Amino acid sequence: KAGVTQTPRYLIKTRGQQVTLSCSPISGHRSVSWYQQTPGQGLQFLFEYFSETQRNKGNFPGRFSGRQFSNSRSEMNVSTLELGDSALYLCASSAGLAGAIRDTQYFGPGTRLTVL
Amino acid sequence: GESVGLHLPTLSVQEGDNSIINCAYSNSASDYFIWYKQESGKGPQFIIDIRSNMDKRQGQRVTVLLNKTVKHLSLQIAATQPGDSAVYFCAENQGSTLGRLYFGRGTQLTVWP
Numbered sequence: 001k002a003g004v005t006q007t008p009r010y011l012i013k014t015r016g017q018q019v020t021l022s023c024s025p026i027s028g029h030r031s032v033s034w035y036q037q038t039p040g041q042g043l044q045f046l047f048e049y050f051s052e053t054q055r056n057k058g059n060f061p062g063r064f065s066g067r068q069f070s071n072s073r074s075e076m077n078v079s080t081l082e083l084g085d086s087a088l089y090l091c092a093s094s095a096g097l098a099g100a101i102r103d104t105q106y107f108g109p110g111t112r113l114t115v116l
Numbered sequence: 117g118e119s120v121g122l123h124l125p126t127l128s129v130q131e132g133d134n135s136i137i138n139c140a141y142s143n144s145a146s147d148y149f150i151w152y153k154q155e156s157g158k159g160p161q162f163i164i165d166i167r168s169n170m171d172k173r174q175g176q177r178v179t180v181l182l183n184k185t186v187k188h189l190s191l192q193i194a195a196t197q198p199g200d201s202a203v204y205f206c207a208e209n210q211g212s213t214l215g216r217l218y219f220g221r222g223t224q225l226t227v228w229p
Contacts, residue, residue: 031215048215056216090159096215105217107159
């Protein structure tokens, strides 16, 4: 099975711009979660989508948004970029079924976003 | 805030020795725990997991121990190899929040030849 893929791998943007990142989950996985990783804050949860619906949301401002398509692929968008948004953005996929004994999340390689 | 933390930010071991990486958690509702390995420039890679109804789980060269009484998790790596050098994260999932993992800060493991 192919793993989780993320595009693009690297992005450079300037303050005030907006950016869209894409994530393709493992085949058959219906849950996609997004995380932001920075040296100062570590791995922080952004949101999770399951069957095209946002099921969980972290403590990030409304500039961070996402969506999921019927094929489970997901995108996240960051509007009005700030310098502090520079980070590695990771997505992870899992089966996401309630009551599952184990709901292991598998991560993609991430998108490295640099805001200048 | 994050409910999972790590006791040591760095750990250096000699090749062939055993490594033990520790993790503390504070949420009694956590029922599923995962260890990830992250190499430079890559995403976290699944190593091993454990449910809260277990105390120990073994994989290939790795063992995870869970002590619910003191809310402590550890990862043991046997015969550590240079390829094991990476940052190791423990993560927890609370059954009521599917799809969301709470991560510790990570431990940098360095293996010396």
